[in-house]
Amino acid sequence: MNNIEKIQTNIINEFNMFNDWKEKYEYLIELGKELKKLPREKKKEENLIEGCQSNVWLAAEYNNGVVNFFADSDAIITKGLVSLLLRIFSGQRPLDILNANYNFIDTIGFKKHLSINRANGLESMLNEIKKYAVIFNKNI
Protein backbone atom coordinates (compact mmCIF):
# COMPACT_ATOMS: atom_id res chain seq x y z
CA MET A 1 0.00 0.00 0.00
CA ASN A 2 1.49 3.33 -0.98
CA ASN A 3 1.26 6.54 0.93
CA ILE A 4 -1.78 7.89 -0.91
CA GLU A 5 -3.73 4.69 -0.34
CA LYS A 6 -2.78 4.72 3.33
CA ILE A 7 -4.08 8.23 3.83
CA GLN A 8 -7.30 7.37 2.03
CA THR A 9 -7.80 4.37 4.29
CA ASN A 10 -7.23 6.57 7.32
CA ILE A 11 -9.83 9.05 6.09
CA ILE A 12 -12.34 6.28 5.44
CA ASN A 13 -11.76 4.95 8.97
CA GLU A 14 -12.23 8.42 10.46
CA PHE A 15 -15.54 8.91 8.70
CA ASN A 16 -16.69 5.41 9.60
CA MET A 17 -16.74 6.48 13.22
CA PHE A 18 -19.70 8.73 12.65
CA ASN A 19 -23.23 7.51 13.12
CA ASP A 20 -25.09 9.67 10.64
CA TRP A 21 -24.65 12.11 7.80
CA LYS A 22 -24.99 15.07 10.14
CA GLU A 23 -21.94 14.14 12.15
CA LYS A 24 -20.02 13.54 8.93
CA TYR A 25 -20.93 16.97 7.63
CA GLU A 26 -20.09 18.58 10.95
CA TYR A 27 -16.64 17.04 10.73
CA LEU A 28 -16.26 18.07 7.09
CA ILE A 29 -17.29 21.63 7.93
CA GLU A 30 -14.78 21.58 10.78
CA LEU A 31 -12.04 20.51 8.35
CA GLY A 32 -13.07 23.30 6.02
CA LYS A 33 -12.83 25.86 8.78
CA GLU A 34 -9.43 24.59 9.87
CA LEU A 35 -7.91 24.59 6.38
CA LYS A 36 -4.84 26.80 6.32
CA LYS A 37 -5.53 30.10 4.70
CA LEU A 38 -4.32 30.37 1.14
CA PRO A 39 -1.47 32.89 0.94
CA ARG A 40 -2.68 36.04 -0.73
CA GLU A 41 -0.27 35.83 -3.64
CA LYS A 42 -1.72 32.42 -4.50
CA LYS A 43 -5.36 33.54 -4.45
CA LYS A 44 -5.18 35.01 -7.90
CA GLU A 45 -7.19 34.75 -11.09
CA GLU A 46 -4.97 32.16 -12.77
CA ASN A 47 -5.40 29.77 -9.83
CA LEU A 48 -9.17 30.15 -9.82
CA ILE A 49 -11.32 27.20 -10.84
CA GLU A 50 -14.77 28.62 -11.38
CA GLY A 51 -17.70 26.43 -10.53
CA CYS A 52 -21.26 27.23 -11.34
CA GLN A 53 -22.03 27.50 -7.61
CA SER A 54 -18.81 27.78 -5.66
CA ASN A 55 -15.19 28.41 -6.60
CA VAL A 56 -11.91 26.71 -5.85
CA TRP A 57 -8.40 28.13 -5.94
CA LEU A 58 -5.53 25.74 -6.50
CA ALA A 59 -1.77 26.36 -6.63
CA ALA A 60 1.08 23.88 -6.78
CA GLU A 61 4.82 23.90 -6.12
CA TYR A 62 7.34 21.22 -6.96
CA ASN A 63 10.16 20.74 -4.46
CA ASN A 64 12.50 17.85 -3.72
CA GLY A 65 10.59 15.40 -5.82
CA VAL A 66 7.16 16.07 -4.38
CA VAL A 67 4.25 18.34 -5.29
CA ASN A 68 2.86 20.64 -2.64
CA PHE A 69 -0.66 21.84 -3.22
CA PHE A 70 -2.35 24.91 -1.77
CA ALA A 71 -6.08 25.41 -2.13
CA ASP A 72 -9.15 27.26 -0.94
CA SER A 73 -12.85 27.55 -1.66
CA ASP A 74 -15.56 30.09 -0.93
CA ALA A 75 -18.01 27.40 0.21
CA ILE A 76 -17.29 25.56 3.42
CA ILE A 77 -18.42 22.07 2.35
CA THR A 78 -16.31 22.36 -0.78
CA LYS A 79 -13.48 23.61 1.40
CA GLY A 80 -13.78 20.56 3.66
CA LEU A 81 -13.47 18.29 0.65
CA VAL A 82 -10.59 20.41 -0.66
CA SER A 83 -8.88 19.89 2.68
CA LEU A 84 -9.21 16.11 2.31
CA LEU A 85 -7.82 16.22 -1.21
CA LEU A 86 -4.84 18.24 -0.04
CA ARG A 87 -4.22 15.78 2.76
CA ILE A 88 -4.06 13.01 0.20
CA PHE A 89 -2.24 14.63 -2.71
CA SER A 90 -0.03 17.31 -1.22
CA GLY A 91 3.53 16.19 -0.55
CA GLN A 92 3.30 13.20 -2.93
CA ARG A 93 5.46 12.28 -5.89
CA PRO A 94 4.00 13.18 -9.30
CA LEU A 95 3.89 9.56 -10.45
CA ASP A 96 2.01 8.47 -7.33
CA ILE A 97 -0.50 11.24 -7.88
CA LEU A 98 -1.02 10.15 -11.46
CA ASN A 99 -1.64 6.56 -10.44
CA ALA A 100 -3.96 7.41 -7.58
CA ASN A 101 -7.70 7.08 -7.56
CA TYR A 102 -10.04 8.94 -5.24
CA ASN A 103 -12.73 6.42 -4.57
CA PHE A 104 -12.68 7.43 -0.93
CA ILE A 105 -15.03 10.34 -1.66
CA ASP A 106 -17.66 7.85 -2.72
CA THR A 107 -16.92 5.54 0.21
CA ILE A 108 -17.34 8.27 2.82
CA GLY A 109 -20.59 9.40 1.23
CA PHE A 110 -19.74 12.67 -0.49
CA LYS A 111 -19.95 11.54 -4.07
CA LYS A 112 -22.79 13.91 -4.91
CA HIS A 113 -20.41 16.84 -4.47
CA LEU A 114 -18.25 15.44 -7.25
CA SER A 115 -21.01 14.43 -9.56
CA ILE A 116 -22.82 17.76 -9.43
CA ASN A 117 -21.60 18.72 -12.82
CA ARG A 118 -19.47 21.88 -12.77
CA ALA A 119 -21.25 23.06 -9.65
CA ASN A 120 -18.43 23.47 -7.17
CA GLY A 121 -15.17 23.25 -9.08
CA LEU A 122 -14.10 20.05 -7.28
CA GLU A 123 -14.06 17.85 -10.34
CA SER A 124 -11.95 20.42 -12.19
CA MET A 125 -9.69 20.67 -9.15
CA LEU A 126 -9.00 16.93 -9.36
CA ASN A 127 -8.24 17.29 -13.06
CA GLU A 128 -5.92 20.20 -12.30
CA ILE A 129 -4.11 18.17 -9.63
CA LYS A 130 -3.48 15.45 -12.18
CA LYS A 131 -2.41 18.00 -14.77
CA TYR A 132 0.15 19.48 -12.40
CA ALA A 133 1.42 15.96 -11.72
CA VAL A 134 1.79 15.35 -15.47
CA ILE A 135 3.77 18.57 -15.90
CA PHE A 136 6.05 17.96 -12.93
CA ASN A 137 6.50 14.33 -13.89
CA LYS A 138 7.80 15.39 -17.31
CA ASN A 139 10.23 17.78 -15.68
CA ILE A 140 11.86 15.09 -13.58
Place this chain on the structure above:
Amino acid sequence: MKFNFKKIKSDFPILNQKINGNPLIYFDNAATTHKPNSVIKKITEYYTKINSNVHRGAHTLSYLATKEMESVRKEVKNFINAKTEKEIIFTSGTTESINLVASCFEKIIKKGEEIIISEMEHHSNIVPWQLISNNKKFKIKYLKINIKGELEIKNLKKLITKKTKIIALSHVSNTLGTINNIEKIISIAKKNKIPVLVDGAQAPGHIKINVQKLDCDFYCFSGHKMLGPTGVGVLYGKQKWLEKLSPYKGGGEMIKNVSLEKVSFAEPPHKFEAGTPNICGIIALKEAIKYINKIKIEEINKYEKKLLVYAYDKLSKIKEIKFVGTSKNKAPIISFTVEKCHHYDIGQMLDNFGIAVRTGHHCTQPIMQSMNINGTIRISFSLYNNKQEINFFYKKIKEIIKMLK
Protein backbone atom coordinates in the same frame (compact mmCIF):
# COMPACT_ATOMS: atom_id res chain seq x y z
CA MET B 1 -64.14 23.37 -6.92
CA LYS B 2 -62.85 24.21 -3.46
CA PHE B 3 -59.06 24.22 -3.04
CA ASN B 4 -58.55 20.75 -1.63
CA PHE B 5 -54.89 20.48 -0.67
CA LYS B 6 -54.94 16.81 0.26
CA LYS B 7 -56.49 15.84 -3.02
CA ILE B 8 -54.11 18.08 -4.98
CA LYS B 9 -51.03 16.67 -3.31
CA SER B 10 -52.18 13.13 -4.02
CA ASP B 11 -52.42 14.02 -7.71
CA PHE B 12 -48.63 14.38 -7.88
CA PRO B 13 -47.12 10.92 -7.42
CA ILE B 14 -43.50 12.13 -7.33
CA LEU B 15 -44.13 13.92 -4.04
CA ASN B 16 -44.87 10.67 -2.30
CA GLN B 17 -41.26 9.64 -1.71
CA LYS B 18 -38.36 10.09 0.64
CA ILE B 19 -35.15 11.86 -0.33
CA ASN B 20 -32.14 11.14 1.85
CA GLY B 21 -34.43 9.61 4.44
CA ASN B 22 -36.84 12.54 4.65
CA PRO B 23 -40.14 13.17 2.89
CA LEU B 24 -39.41 15.21 -0.22
CA ILE B 25 -40.11 18.90 0.14
CA TYR B 26 -39.95 20.43 -3.29
CA PHE B 27 -39.31 24.17 -3.26
CA ASP B 28 -37.75 24.41 -6.71
CA ASN B 29 -40.91 25.06 -8.67
CA ALA B 30 -39.56 28.08 -10.52
CA ALA B 31 -37.09 25.69 -12.17
CA THR B 32 -39.72 23.15 -13.05
CA THR B 33 -42.95 21.96 -11.50
CA HIS B 34 -44.08 18.40 -11.03
CA LYS B 35 -46.75 16.78 -13.14
CA PRO B 36 -50.16 15.58 -12.04
CA ASN B 37 -51.34 12.04 -12.79
CA SER B 38 -53.54 13.25 -15.61
CA VAL B 39 -50.51 14.61 -17.50
CA ILE B 40 -48.45 11.48 -16.87
CA LYS B 41 -51.35 9.28 -17.91
CA LYS B 42 -51.78 11.21 -21.14
CA ILE B 43 -48.13 10.70 -22.06
CA THR B 44 -48.43 6.94 -21.65
CA GLU B 45 -51.75 6.94 -23.46
CA TYR B 46 -50.29 8.83 -26.39
CA TYR B 47 -47.49 6.34 -26.94
CA THR B 48 -49.63 3.29 -26.28
CA LYS B 49 -52.57 4.31 -28.42
CA ILE B 50 -52.09 7.03 -31.01
CA ASN B 51 -48.39 7.68 -31.62
CA SER B 52 -47.84 8.73 -35.23
CA ASN B 53 -46.66 11.75 -37.14
CA VAL B 54 -48.99 14.69 -37.53
CA HIS B 55 -50.35 16.52 -40.56
CA ARG B 56 -49.11 14.12 -43.19
CA GLY B 57 -50.25 10.59 -42.66
CA ALA B 58 -52.96 8.95 -44.72
CA HIS B 59 -53.99 6.74 -41.86
CA THR B 60 -56.22 6.79 -38.83
CA LEU B 61 -53.56 7.19 -36.17
CA SER B 62 -52.04 10.19 -37.90
CA TYR B 63 -55.49 11.72 -38.14
CA LEU B 64 -56.05 11.14 -34.41
CA ALA B 65 -52.67 12.53 -33.39
CA THR B 66 -53.18 15.58 -35.61
CA LYS B 67 -56.66 16.16 -34.26
CA GLU B 68 -55.49 15.86 -30.65
CA MET B 69 -52.50 18.11 -31.18
CA GLU B 70 -54.43 20.79 -33.01
CA SER B 71 -57.05 20.79 -30.29
CA VAL B 72 -54.35 21.94 -27.88
CA ARG B 73 -53.97 25.17 -29.83
CA LYS B 74 -57.53 26.02 -28.92
CA GLU B 75 -56.94 25.11 -25.28
CA VAL B 76 -53.83 27.35 -25.17
CA LYS B 77 -55.64 30.12 -27.02
CA ASN B 78 -58.37 30.13 -24.37
CA PHE B 79 -55.87 29.80 -21.53
CA ILE B 80 -54.09 33.03 -22.46
CA ASN B 81 -57.06 34.61 -24.26
CA ALA B 82 -55.46 34.98 -27.67
CA LYS B 83 -57.67 36.11 -30.51
CA THR B 84 -57.25 33.05 -32.72
CA GLU B 85 -55.56 29.66 -32.66
CA LYS B 86 -53.34 30.87 -35.49
CA GLU B 87 -51.51 32.99 -32.97
CA ILE B 88 -50.30 29.94 -31.02
CA ILE B 89 -46.97 28.47 -32.11
CA PHE B 90 -45.65 25.37 -30.41
CA THR B 91 -41.97 25.49 -29.49
CA SER B 92 -39.68 23.52 -27.22
CA GLY B 93 -39.99 26.09 -24.46
CA THR B 94 -39.61 29.74 -23.52
CA THR B 95 -36.00 29.76 -24.67
CA GLU B 96 -36.88 28.62 -28.16
CA SER B 97 -39.82 31.02 -28.30
CA ILE B 98 -37.54 33.97 -27.58
CA ASN B 99 -34.85 32.71 -29.93
CA LEU B 100 -37.47 32.35 -32.64
CA VAL B 101 -38.55 35.98 -32.35
CA ALA B 102 -34.97 37.22 -32.03
CA SER B 103 -33.95 35.31 -35.15
CA CYS B 104 -36.91 36.70 -37.09
CA PHE B 105 -36.12 40.21 -35.91
CA GLU B 106 -32.54 39.84 -37.06
CA LYS B 107 -33.88 40.39 -40.55
CA ILE B 108 -35.74 43.54 -39.51
CA ILE B 109 -33.26 45.32 -37.26
CA LYS B 110 -30.62 47.38 -39.00
CA LYS B 111 -27.17 48.41 -37.96
CA GLY B 112 -27.25 51.27 -35.46
CA GLU B 113 -30.80 50.56 -34.33
CA GLU B 114 -31.70 49.60 -30.77
CA ILE B 115 -33.63 47.18 -28.63
CA ILE B 116 -34.49 47.42 -24.92
CA ILE B 117 -34.34 44.60 -22.38
CA SER B 118 -33.71 44.81 -18.63
CA GLU B 119 -31.13 43.98 -16.01
CA MET B 120 -33.42 41.39 -14.46
CA GLU B 121 -33.76 39.17 -17.51
CA HIS B 122 -33.00 35.49 -17.48
CA HIS B 123 -30.04 34.70 -19.73
CA SER B 124 -32.53 33.30 -22.24
CA ASN B 125 -33.90 36.80 -22.78
CA ILE B 126 -30.41 38.31 -23.01
CA VAL B 127 -28.22 35.95 -24.97
CA PRO B 128 -30.49 35.49 -28.03
CA TRP B 129 -30.45 39.27 -28.49
CA GLN B 130 -26.72 39.49 -27.90
CA LEU B 131 -26.13 36.80 -30.50
CA ILE B 132 -27.98 38.70 -33.21
CA SER B 133 -26.67 42.08 -32.09
CA ASN B 134 -23.15 40.80 -32.70
CA ASN B 135 -24.11 40.02 -36.27
CA LYS B 136 -26.10 43.14 -36.95
CA LYS B 137 -24.24 45.65 -34.80
CA PHE B 138 -27.31 47.09 -33.14
CA LYS B 139 -27.39 48.31 -29.60
CA ILE B 140 -29.00 46.62 -26.58
CA LYS B 141 -30.17 49.05 -23.91
CA TYR B 142 -30.92 47.84 -20.40
CA LEU B 143 -33.72 49.03 -18.17
CA LYS B 144 -32.35 49.19 -14.63
CA ILE B 145 -33.76 47.65 -11.47
CA ASN B 146 -34.06 49.37 -8.10
CA ILE B 147 -32.98 48.08 -4.71
CA LYS B 148 -36.29 46.27 -4.22
CA GLY B 149 -35.73 44.35 -7.42
CA GLU B 150 -38.34 46.21 -9.45
CA LEU B 151 -37.96 47.64 -12.92
CA GLU B 152 -37.37 51.39 -12.95
CA ILE B 153 -40.19 51.99 -15.38
CA LYS B 154 -39.83 55.75 -15.15
CA ASN B 155 -36.52 55.37 -16.99
CA LEU B 156 -38.12 53.58 -19.91
CA LYS B 157 -39.20 56.77 -21.67
CA LYS B 158 -35.61 57.98 -21.62
CA LEU B 159 -34.37 54.74 -23.16
CA ILE B 160 -36.87 54.78 -26.00
CA THR B 161 -35.74 56.49 -29.18
CA LYS B 162 -36.90 56.49 -32.77
CA LYS B 163 -34.42 53.68 -33.34
CA THR B 164 -36.00 51.30 -30.79
CA LYS B 165 -37.20 48.20 -32.65
CA ILE B 166 -38.48 45.97 -29.86
CA ILE B 167 -38.76 45.84 -26.07
CA ALA B 168 -38.32 42.38 -24.53
CA LEU B 169 -39.01 41.98 -20.80
CA SER B 170 -39.95 39.31 -18.32
CA HIS B 171 -43.40 39.18 -16.81
CA VAL B 172 -42.08 37.70 -13.56
CA SER B 173 -38.44 37.66 -12.48
CA ASN B 174 -37.27 34.07 -11.95
CA THR B 175 -34.70 35.18 -9.38
CA LEU B 176 -36.51 37.93 -7.50
CA GLY B 177 -40.12 36.92 -7.98
CA THR B 178 -41.12 40.46 -8.89
CA ILE B 179 -44.27 40.66 -11.00
CA ASN B 180 -43.43 43.48 -13.36
CA ASN B 181 -45.95 46.10 -14.26
CA ILE B 182 -45.84 45.06 -17.89
CA GLU B 183 -49.24 46.63 -18.53
CA LYS B 184 -47.65 50.00 -17.97
CA ILE B 185 -44.55 49.13 -19.98
CA ILE B 186 -46.66 47.93 -22.89
CA SER B 187 -48.80 51.07 -22.84
CA ILE B 188 -45.66 53.24 -22.99
CA ALA B 189 -44.32 51.09 -25.83
CA LYS B 190 -47.60 51.28 -27.72
CA LYS B 191 -47.61 55.06 -27.56
CA ASN B 192 -44.24 54.88 -29.28
CA LYS B 193 -45.38 52.14 -31.69
CA ILE B 194 -42.76 49.69 -30.45
CA PRO B 195 -43.57 45.96 -30.29
CA VAL B 196 -43.19 44.19 -26.94
CA LEU B 197 -42.11 40.62 -26.25
CA VAL B 198 -42.95 39.25 -22.83
CA ASP B 199 -40.88 36.43 -21.36
CA GLY B 200 -43.64 34.74 -19.42
CA ALA B 201 -41.75 31.68 -18.22
CA GLN B 202 -42.63 32.23 -14.57
CA ALA B 203 -46.17 33.52 -14.89
CA PRO B 204 -48.72 31.08 -16.37
CA GLY B 205 -50.05 28.64 -13.83
CA HIS B 206 -49.49 31.22 -11.09
CA ILE B 207 -51.26 34.28 -12.44
CA LYS B 208 -53.96 34.77 -15.02
CA ILE B 209 -52.63 35.61 -18.47
CA ASN B 210 -54.69 37.65 -20.89
CA VAL B 211 -52.62 38.56 -23.92
CA GLN B 212 -55.36 40.62 -25.54
CA LYS B 213 -55.77 42.73 -22.44
CA LEU B 214 -52.00 43.07 -22.07
CA ASP B 215 -51.80 43.96 -25.75
CA CYS B 216 -48.30 42.51 -26.01
CA ASP B 217 -47.04 41.46 -29.43
CA PHE B 218 -45.34 38.27 -28.29
CA TYR B 219 -45.72 36.16 -25.16
CA CYS B 220 -43.38 33.23 -24.48
CA PHE B 221 -43.79 30.44 -21.97
CA SER B 222 -42.91 26.82 -21.17
CA GLY B 223 -45.12 23.86 -20.41
CA HIS B 224 -42.89 22.35 -17.76
CA LYS B 225 -43.14 25.29 -15.38
CA MET B 226 -46.92 24.99 -15.31
CA LEU B 227 -47.41 21.30 -14.54
CA GLY B 228 -46.88 20.21 -18.13
CA PRO B 229 -44.12 18.14 -19.68
CA THR B 230 -40.62 19.36 -20.51
CA GLY B 231 -39.69 20.12 -24.10
CA VAL B 232 -42.87 21.94 -24.99
CA GLY B 233 -43.55 25.64 -24.98
CA VAL B 234 -45.59 28.31 -26.61
CA LEU B 235 -44.97 31.43 -28.57
CA TYR B 236 -47.99 33.65 -28.78
CA GLY B 237 -47.60 36.22 -31.52
CA LYS B 238 -50.11 38.74 -32.82
CA GLN B 239 -51.35 37.53 -36.15
CA LYS B 240 -50.13 40.60 -38.04
CA TRP B 241 -46.61 39.89 -36.79
CA LEU B 242 -46.71 36.22 -37.61
CA GLU B 243 -47.81 37.04 -41.11
CA LYS B 244 -45.10 39.64 -41.51
CA LEU B 245 -42.12 37.71 -40.12
CA SER B 246 -40.15 35.22 -42.19
CA PRO B 247 -39.67 31.75 -40.73
CA TYR B 248 -36.45 31.16 -38.83
CA LYS B 249 -36.04 27.48 -39.48
CA GLY B 250 -36.83 25.50 -42.57
CA GLY B 251 -38.02 21.96 -43.05
CA GLY B 252 -41.12 19.87 -43.38
CA GLU B 253 -44.56 21.02 -42.41
CA MET B 254 -43.84 24.74 -42.78
CA ILE B 255 -44.10 24.95 -46.55
CA LYS B 256 -46.81 25.37 -49.11
CA ASN B 257 -44.76 24.49 -52.19
CA VAL B 258 -41.14 23.59 -52.70
CA SER B 259 -39.38 23.36 -56.04
CA LEU B 260 -35.66 23.32 -56.63
CA GLU B 261 -35.77 27.04 -57.34
CA LYS B 262 -38.07 28.42 -54.75
CA VAL B 263 -40.26 27.83 -51.75
CA SER B 264 -43.50 29.33 -50.55
CA PHE B 265 -44.43 29.08 -46.93
CA ALA B 266 -47.46 27.78 -45.15
CA GLU B 267 -49.66 30.13 -43.16
CA PRO B 268 -48.89 30.81 -39.51
CA PRO B 269 -48.63 29.06 -37.12
CA HIS B 270 -47.29 26.17 -39.23
CA LYS B 271 -44.87 28.49 -40.97
CA PHE B 272 -42.86 28.55 -37.76
CA GLU B 273 -43.13 24.88 -36.89
CA ALA B 274 -40.66 23.12 -39.18
CA GLY B 275 -39.96 19.51 -38.34
CA THR B 276 -41.88 17.00 -36.29
CA PRO B 277 -43.04 18.75 -33.14
CA ASN B 278 -43.09 17.34 -29.61
CA ILE B 279 -46.51 15.85 -30.33
CA CYS B 280 -46.77 13.94 -27.08
CA GLY B 281 -45.63 16.92 -25.03
CA ILE B 282 -48.10 19.23 -26.74
CA ILE B 283 -50.97 16.83 -26.19
CA ALA B 284 -50.03 16.39 -22.54
CA LEU B 285 -49.78 20.17 -22.10
CA LYS B 286 -53.52 20.28 -22.63
CA GLU B 287 -53.98 18.12 -19.56
CA ALA B 288 -51.86 20.53 -17.51
CA ILE B 289 -54.03 23.43 -18.61
CA LYS B 290 -57.18 21.47 -17.86
CA TYR B 291 -55.83 20.67 -14.40
CA ILE B 292 -55.13 24.34 -13.70
CA ASN B 293 -58.55 25.32 -15.03
CA LYS B 294 -60.24 22.72 -12.88
CA ILE B 295 -58.74 24.15 -9.70
CA LYS B 296 -59.00 27.68 -11.10
CA ILE B 297 -56.07 29.98 -11.51
CA GLU B 298 -57.57 32.50 -9.08
CA GLU B 299 -57.68 29.84 -6.35
CA ILE B 300 -54.10 28.77 -7.06
CA ASN B 301 -52.98 32.37 -6.99
CA LYS B 302 -54.72 33.03 -3.68
CA TYR B 303 -53.27 29.89 -2.10
CA GLU B 304 -49.71 30.51 -3.30
CA LYS B 305 -49.87 34.10 -2.07
CA LYS B 306 -50.78 32.83 1.38
CA LEU B 307 -47.75 30.54 1.33
CA LEU B 308 -45.54 33.40 0.20
CA VAL B 309 -46.65 35.70 3.00
CA TYR B 310 -46.37 32.91 5.55
CA ALA B 311 -42.84 32.02 4.45
CA TYR B 312 -41.75 35.66 4.50
CA ASP B 313 -43.09 36.11 8.02
CA LYS B 314 -41.37 32.98 9.20
CA LEU B 315 -38.00 33.59 7.56
CA SER B 316 -37.91 37.23 8.66
CA LYS B 317 -37.38 35.89 12.17
CA ILE B 318 -33.94 34.59 11.21
CA LYS B 319 -31.60 37.52 11.57
CA GLU B 320 -28.91 36.07 9.28
CA ILE B 321 -31.30 36.01 6.34
CA LYS B 322 -31.31 38.90 3.91
CA PHE B 323 -34.01 38.93 1.27
CA VAL B 324 -33.09 39.71 -2.31
CA GLY B 325 -36.06 41.20 -4.14
CA THR B 326 -38.55 42.81 -1.81
CA SER B 327 -41.21 44.08 -4.16
CA LYS B 328 -44.76 44.02 -2.82
CA ASN B 329 -46.06 42.48 -6.00
CA LYS B 330 -44.54 39.02 -6.15
CA ALA B 331 -44.97 35.53 -7.52
CA PRO B 332 -44.35 32.71 -5.01
CA ILE B 333 -40.57 33.05 -5.23
CA ILE B 334 -38.28 34.06 -2.36
CA SER B 335 -34.59 34.68 -2.90
CA PHE B 336 -32.22 35.32 -0.03
CA THR B 337 -28.66 35.25 1.15
CA VAL B 338 -27.46 34.10 4.56
CA GLU B 339 -24.84 36.07 6.40
CA LYS B 340 -21.47 34.34 6.45
CA CYS B 341 -22.86 31.25 4.71
CA HIS B 342 -22.32 30.27 1.11
CA HIS B 343 -25.44 29.44 -0.88
CA TYR B 344 -23.89 26.19 -2.09
CA ASP B 345 -23.45 24.95 1.49
CA ILE B 346 -27.01 25.84 2.44
CA GLY B 347 -28.41 24.14 -0.67
CA GLN B 348 -26.42 20.97 -0.08
CA MET B 349 -27.38 20.76 3.58
CA LEU B 350 -31.05 21.31 2.77
CA ASP B 351 -30.81 18.50 0.24
CA ASN B 352 -29.61 16.20 2.99
CA PHE B 353 -32.89 16.96 4.76
CA GLY B 354 -34.87 16.15 1.61
CA ILE B 355 -35.54 19.80 0.76
CA ALA B 356 -35.03 20.79 -2.87
CA VAL B 357 -34.11 24.43 -3.50
CA ARG B 358 -32.14 26.24 -6.16
CA THR B 359 -28.94 28.08 -5.35
CA GLY B 360 -26.58 30.25 -7.35
CA HIS B 361 -27.14 32.98 -9.89
CA HIS B 362 -30.26 31.38 -11.43
CA CYS B 363 -29.08 32.27 -14.94
CA THR B 364 -29.42 35.95 -14.13
CA GLN B 365 -25.86 37.10 -13.67
CA PRO B 366 -26.68 40.77 -14.44
CA ILE B 367 -28.98 40.84 -11.37
CA MET B 368 -26.17 39.45 -9.25
CA GLN B 369 -23.84 42.16 -10.54
CA SER B 370 -26.44 44.84 -9.98
CA MET B 371 -27.10 43.65 -6.40
CA ASN B 372 -23.43 42.97 -5.80
CA ILE B 373 -23.86 39.35 -4.70
CA ASN B 374 -22.62 36.09 -6.16
CA GLY B 375 -25.71 34.00 -5.64
CA THR B 376 -28.83 33.42 -3.61
CA ILE B 377 -30.87 30.61 -2.18
CA ARG B 378 -34.20 30.53 -3.93
CA ILE B 379 -37.35 28.83 -2.73
CA SER B 380 -40.36 28.79 -4.99
CA PHE B 381 -43.78 27.38 -4.27
CA SER B 382 -46.47 25.60 -6.16
CA LEU B 383 -50.01 24.57 -5.36
CA TYR B 384 -48.84 21.30 -3.79
CA ASN B 385 -46.68 22.94 -1.10
CA ASN B 386 -48.03 23.81 2.32
CA LYS B 387 -47.31 25.60 5.60
CA GLN B 388 -46.08 22.45 7.33
CA GLU B 389 -43.33 22.20 4.75
CA ILE B 390 -42.41 25.83 5.33
CA ASN B 391 -42.26 25.14 9.08
CA PHE B 392 -39.92 22.20 8.51
CA PHE B 393 -37.79 24.30 6.18
CA TYR B 394 -37.63 27.07 8.79
CA LYS B 395 -36.52 24.67 11.49
CA LYS B 396 -33.89 23.03 9.32
CA ILE B 397 -32.40 26.18 7.88
CA LYS B 398 -31.93 27.52 11.40
CA GLU B 399 -30.13 24.30 12.31
CA ILE B 400 -27.98 24.51 9.17
CA ILE B 401 -26.97 28.13 9.77
CA LYS B 402 -25.87 27.13 13.26
CA MET B 403 -23.77 24.30 11.83
CA LEU B 404 -22.16 26.41 9.13
CA LYS B 405 -21.33 29.50 11.13
